[in-house]
Each structure stands twice: as C-alpha cells, then as structure tokens.
Amino acid sequence: xxxxxxxxxxxxxxxxxxxxxxxxxxxxxxxxxxxxxxxxxxxxxxxxxxxxxxxxxxxxxxxxxxxxxxxxxxxxxxxxxxxxxxxxxxxxxxxxxxxxxxxxxxxxxxxx
Amino acid sequence: xxxxxxxxxxxxxxxxxxxxxxxxxxxxxxxxxxxxxxxxxxxxxxxxxxxxxxxxxxxxxxxxxxxxxxxxxxxxxxxxxxxxxxxxxxxxxxxxxxxxxxxxxxxxxxxxxxxxxxxxxxxxxxxxxxxxxxxxxxxxxxxxxxxxxxxxxxxxxxxxxxxxxxxxxxxxxxxxxxxxxxxxxxxxxxxxxxxxxxxxxxxxxxxxxxxxxxxxxxxxxxxxxxxxxxxxxxxxxxxxxxxxxxxxxxxxxxxxxxxxxxxxxxxxxxxxxxxxxxxxxxxxxxxxxxxxxxxxxxxxxxxxxxxxxxxxxxxxxxxxxxxxxxxxxxxxxxxxxxxxxxxxxxxxxxxxxxxxxxxxxxxxxxxxxxxxxxxxxxxxxxxxxxxxxxxxxxxxxxxxxxxxxxxxxxxxxxxxxxxxxxxxxxxxxxxxxxxxxxxxxxxxxxxxxxxxxxxxxxxxxxxxxxxxxxxxxxxxxxxxxxxxxxxxxxxxxxxxxxxxxxxxxxxxxxxxxxxxxxxxx
Numbered sequence: 334x335x336x337x338x339x340x341x342x343x344x345x346x347x348x349x350x351x352x353x354x355x356x357x358x359x360x361x362x363x364x365x366x367x368x369x370x371x372x373x374x375x376x377x378x379x380x381x382x383x384x385x386x387x388x389x390x391x392x393x394x395x396x397x398x399x400x401x402x403x404x405x406x407x408x409x410x411x412x413x414x415x416x417x418x419x420x421x422x423x424x425x426x427x428x429x430x431x432x433x434x435x436x437x438x439x440x441x442x443x444x445x
Numbered sequence: 446x447x448x449x450x451x452x453x454x455x456x457x458x459x460x461x462x463x464x465x466x467x468x469x470x471x472x473x474x475x476x477x478x479x480x481x482x483x484x485x486x487x488x489x490x491x492x493x494x495x496x497x498x499x500x501x502x503x504x505x506x507x508x509x510x511x512x513x514x515x516x517x518x519x520x521x522x523x524x525x526x527x528x529x530x531x532x533x534x535x536x537x538x539x540x541x542x543x544x545x546x547x548x549x550x551x552x553x554x555x556x557x558x559x560x561x562x563x564x565x566x567x568x569x570x571x572x573x574x575x576x577x578x579x580x581x582x583x584x585x586x587x588x589x590x591x592x593x594x595x596x597x598x599x600x601x602x603x604x605x606x607x608x609x610x611x612x613x614x615x616x617x618x619x620x621x622x623x624x625x626x627x628x629x630x631x632x633x634x635x636x637x638x639x640x641x642x643x644x645x646x647x648x649x650x651x652x653x654x655x656x657x658x659x660x661x662x663x664x665x666x667x668x669x670x671x672x673x674x675x676x677x678x679x680x681x682x683x684x685x686x687x688x689x690x691x692x693x694x695x696x697x698x699x700x701x702x703x704x705x706x707x708x709x710x711x712x713x714x715x716x717x718x719x720x721x722x723x724x725x726x727x728x729x730x731x732x733x734x735x736x737x738x739x740x741x742x743x744x745x746x747x748x749x750x751x752x753x754x755x756x757x758x759x760x761x762x763x764x765x766x767x768x769x770x771x772x773x774x775x776x777x778x779x780x781x782x783x784x785x786x787x788x789x790x791x792x793x794x795x796x797x798x799x800x801x802x803x804x805x806x807x808x809x810x811x812x813x814x815x816x817x818x819x820x821x822x823x824x825x826x827x828x829x830x831x832x833x834x835x836x837x838x839x840x841x842x843x844x845x846x847x848x849x850x851x852x853x854x855x856x857x858x859x860x861x862x863x864x865x866x867x868x869x870x871x872x873x874x875x876x877x878x879x880x881x882x883x884x885x886x887x888x889x890x891x892x893x894x895x896x897x898x899x900x901x902x903x904x905x906x907x908x909x910x911x912x913x914x915x916x917x918x919x920x921x922x923x924x925x926x927x928x929x930x931x932x933x934x935x936x937x938x939x940x941x942x943x944x945x946x947x948x949x950x951x952x953x954x955x956x957x958x959x960x961x962x963x964x965x966x
Contacts, residue, residue, distance in 0.1 A: 355842070357839075357842075358838070359838075359839070388842065388870075390841070390867070390870055390871065390874065391871055391874075391932070391933075391934035391935040391937075391938055392874075392932065394934045394938075395930075395931040395932040395933075395934060396931070398921065398924050398925065398931040399931040401925060402924065402925045402926075402927060402931070405925055417863075418860065418863075419860065419863035419864070419867070422860075423867065423938065426938070426941050427919070427921060427934060427937075427938075428921040429921065431921070432921065432925060
C-alpha cells in the first residue's frame with residue numbers, strides 16, 4: 334500500500350505497534366503517535382510489528398532509532414518481529430538488532 | 446627417458462691385481478707361474494733350480510738374480526728381495542737364508558703399510574678431482590638454466606630442477622618468440638658431470654638459434670640435430686622435447702626427440718600426448734613430426750625428465766609412469782610440482798641419495814585477470830533502462846521500482862535484488878533531496894547497463910561540483926544516547942549494499958555509479 338499507518342494495542346504485559354505501508358519520511362508522525370500511545374498502554378516492553386511494512390529506507394531507520402532512543406531513556410525494552418530477510422540484514426548492518434530483540438512472530442516477541 | 450634408455454658409463458670397474466715390481470724394471474704379473482710359486486714358497490727360492498715356463502723368471506735370471514725372497518703379507522705377494530751371486534762364489538748358506546727369511550718377514554708388513562698409504566693418497570686426490578669436476582658441472586648447469594620464469598598473462602608457468610650428486614645433464618629453457626609465443630624445452634643429456642654439462646650448453650644454444658629461425662618445432666629439432674651430430678662426443682646423445690605455446694589461444698605445437706612424453710591434465714583426468722623421434726646427436730638427417738594440442742582454461746601440461754620416473758624405491762622398483770600420472774592427477778592445480786616432489790620423496794625414502802637429476806616443468810592455463818578483462822572488453826554493453834524523474838519526494842521509490850523491473854532478465858537472486866533496490870532508492874533520494882534540492886524542475890537521470898556479469902546503475906543530478914560530503918560514520922550508540930542525530934544512514938547503507946560505488950562530476954552534473962555483480966564475489 335502507499336502511505337503509512339500505525340496503531341497501538343496492549344498484548345499481555347506488552348504493547349504492540351502494528352505498522353503497514355512505507356516506512357520513510359512520511360511515516361514519521363504516524364509512527365511517533367502510535368509509539369507514544371504504546372508507551373502508555375503498558376509498563377512492559379514495546380513490540381514493533383513490521384509484518385505489513387514493505388519498504389524501509391534510511392529515513393525510516395532514523396525514525397526507528399529515534400523511537401528506540403526514547404524507549405531506552407524511559408528504561409523500556411523494545412522488540413520487533415515480521416521483518417523480511419533483507420530488512421533483518423539491514424537491522425544487523427546498522428546494529429539496530431544489538432539494541433532491539435528481533436523475533437520471528439508475535440508470540441515469541443511478546444513472550445520475550 | 447621415453448624411447449631410449451641411457452646408461453651412465455660409471456659401472457664399478459673389475460678390481461685389478463697389479464703386477465709386482467721386483468728389480469730393475471722387472472715385474473711379476475699375477476698370471477705368471479712364478480707369482481703363484483712365490484706366494485706359496487715360504488722362504489728364499491733358488492732361481493737356478495726352478496723349472497717354470499715363466500717370462501718373469503727368465504727376466505730375473507737375465508738381470509743376474511740367483512736367489513729371491515718373497516715379501517708376503519696376508520697371503521699377498523708385495524715384492525721380493527732379489528740377490529745376485531755371493532761375492533765369494535759360495536752358494537748362500539742355511540744361515541744366510543734364515544737371516545733373509547727373518548728380514549723378509551719384517552719388511553713385508555712395512556711395505557704393505559707404505560703401499561696402503563700411497564693408495565689412500567691417490568684415492569683422496571681422485572676424490573678431490575671428481576668433486577671439483579662436479580662443482581664445475583653444477584656451475585655450468587646452473588648458469589644456463591633460466592634465472593626467471595616467464596609469466597604470460599593468464600598462465601602460471603613453474604619449473605623445478607634438482608641435480609643428483611653426480612649432476613646429470615638435465616636442462617630446461619624458455620624462449621620468447623615473436624607474436625606473444627613462448628618456446629619451451631626440456632632435455633636430458635646422456636652421461637654425467639662436465640662432459641654432459643658441456644653438451645647441454647651446446648644443445649641449448651643450438652636450440653635457441655634454431656627456435657628463432659623457424660616457428661616449426663619439428664624443423665627446430667631437425668636443425669639442432671644436424672649440428673649436434675658433428676659436435677657431440679661419440680656415444681653421447683640428447684633427448685629433448687621442444688614446443689611452442691601460443692599464450693592467447695592456448696595452442697601448443699611440439700616435437701619430440703626421444704624424450705619423456707608430456708602429460709595434460711584436464712576435466713577428464715590426465716592424458717599422455719604422443720610424439721616420437723630420434724634423440725639429437727645420434728644420426729644425421731632426422732625428421733621430427735609436429736603434434737598439436739590446445740590447453741583449455743584450467744588445463745595443465747607437465748613435462749619431465751626421467752629422474753622422477755626411473756627413481757627406485759627401497760624395494761628396487763621404479764616409481765614409473767603410472768605413479769607419475771596418478772600423482773599428477775591428484776595434485777592441486779596451483780602446486781603440481783610440490784605435490785609430485787612430495788610423492789617422489791615419499792617413494793624413494795627420506796635418506797635415499799638421488800640417482801639422477803629431476804626436472805619438472807608445468808604450463809597451467811589459468812583464467813588470469815588480464816584474460817578475464819579481455820573477455821570482458823569483448824562483451825557488449827546492454828542498456829536495460831534510461832529514464833529520468835522529477836525531483837519530487839517519494840520518486841526515489843519510482844526509480845527503485847523501474848530499475849527493479851529493468852533488471853528482471855539480468856538474473857539477480859532475491860537477496861541481491863533487494864540490496865540493489867535499497868541502494869538505488871537511497872541514491873535517488875540523495876539526488877532528489879541533496880543534489881537537486883527537491884526542485885521538481887530538476888530531473889534525476891537514471892541509466893542501467895549490463896555488461897557480462899556486471900550491472901551498473903548511474904544516477905545523475907544537478908548537484909555539480911558540490912560533492913556530497915562523506916557522511917559521518919553512523920554510530921548507533923551515539924545516536925541512541927542523543928549525541929548524534931538519528932539520520933545519516935543513506936551513504937552508509939549504499940556502500941554496504943553494492944559491490945562498488947563511485948561518484949563523479951561533469952558539467953554541473955553529479956553522478957553516483959552503483960556496481961553490482963550478478964553473484965556475490
């Protein structure tokens with residue numbers, strides 16, 4: 334899909350941010366809003382669901398880095414799932430995955 | 446040796462018993478009956494009473510001897526004490542004889558010792574002479590072997606020569622010919638030492654001269670043979686294989702003068718290339734057939750002398766052609782010679798003295814960088830896409846998608862295609878936002894070219910000479926700590942996604958070139 338949408342929901346002791354669309358500059362506001370909401374939904378970890386994200390560019394990486402920095406400042410754990418092989422590689426090259434647990438699916442991500 | 450077996454002439458000589466010198470040039474040869482008589486006489490012998498058919502006896506009588514006392518040590522006749530008639534005309538008394546016997550028994554061991562010392566001295570001199578000769582032979586040999594190996598583009602040429610202690614007459618040579626051709630020689634002179642080294646030197650220069658006169662390897666050998674027949678010492682000859690390699694096509698033309706056959710190792714294993722002819726220097730008017738072969742990329746030709754084939758193991762068996770062939774077959778392509786030598790050393794045993802010179806030469810056709818470049822240069826460039834987009838936000842994805850469609854036929858695997866897409870998208874975004882400053886009136890040019898296995902994507906903007914500054918290396922920890930801004934991943938990602946990235950400026954235009962090989966390198 335064109336554009337980007339992000340919504341937050343509570344899942345057990347975590348909050349999941351479901352994203353869909355293109356994670357680039359245009360995603361910034363929507364992602365920030367959903368992430369803020371997620372931080373308020375639970376006191377536990379925040380889980381990014383990349384399952385419906387078909388494109389992430391360097392600006393999208395910067396947005397994720399910004400969110401991650403915010404979570405760490407509040408002492409909150411951040412996890413992710415639903416990344417394609419290619420974006421797993423990019424998360425690894427950028428070392429995002431050193432600071433964010435990468436999981437295969439929601440169940441394992443929520444369980445941690 | 447392929448067709449002619451050489452035999453060195455230094456078989457152990459039959460030990461000769463020397464004639465025994467006795468008096469004024471008179472000698473008693475070992476076959477003379479007097480020799481045997483004196484050995485078993487046990488004391489002084491009156492010559493007048495002897496009745497023997499003996500030339501030595503006659504000579505002794507003629508010289509005036511009447512009594513001889515044999516000098517015997519350990520059953521060996523070393524000489525005699527020879528006496529003329531007594532001055533008093535009386536015959537020698539029993540006392541005289543006892544005295545002479547006693548004297549002889551004391552003199553004999555002293556003579557024996559003196560003989561041994563003399564013999565040893567001459568042996569030492571002989572050994573020194575031989576060592577000196579070997580040094581001269583080795584020097585001639587080493588001076589004339591190539592100091593450097595040729596290294597034509599796309600070829601790996603190796604050579605190895607290990608002399609036996611007695612220095613055989615092995616040699617090899619490389620001759621640079623016109624049109625990028627390379628002449629190669631492996632040869633073996635009968636005999637050892639200085640004579641072999643001198644014949645080797647002569648042969649080498651005749652071959653060099655002939656190789657420059659004719660491009661036909663058969664004519665080269667025939668020429669060299671006709672000169673050598675007149676120059677070579679009787680009983681000596683030279684086995685030799687001469688070939689010409691065309692380094693561009695891999696064609697080899699060679700002729701053989703009684704030398705070991707060459708082997709070629711390719712995908713289907715090791716095969717022997719047959720070519721026969723008489724050794725050089727034996728008979729005038731010889732002709733040599735030319736055999737042709739082509740070495741394909743990855744194939745290796747092995748030339749050798751008989752030092753390796755005819756080497757004996759501890760059980761007396763020869764290493765043999767089959768073992769050479771099998772060892773060659775199992776050798777790693779880049780170290781055939783090392784592998785053959787290992788096999789050879791293992792076979793003959795670590796302490797065995799090398800019987801003959803060992804010479805090995807390999808010609809390996811490798812897919813060298815220059816050859817690959819030549820192939821690449823002959824591959825036409827295919828333009829897969831050539832378009833432009835206005836500098837509007839989001840058009841980087843249009844560029845990415847159109848490039849992805851244009852390379853569908855190129856055959857990237859999924860991972861490499863995704864990497865290319867990310868790199869193209871980032872480069873296009875830089876062009877739109879930085880190079881063209883987001884001005885929709887300025888376009889971003891995109892051209893995709895395929896050349897062989899390489900894909901090149903050029904993305905051009907109007908940023909002119911204003912080089913995009915090298916982005917500071919993004920540091921995730923600094924970013925998370927708020928010490929570096931979260932952005933700044935673009936160039937970092939491009940560089941890690943593609944095989945090569947180059948930038949250039951020309952007439953106000955700025956181009957980023959992304960190069961990606963079809964397969965991961």
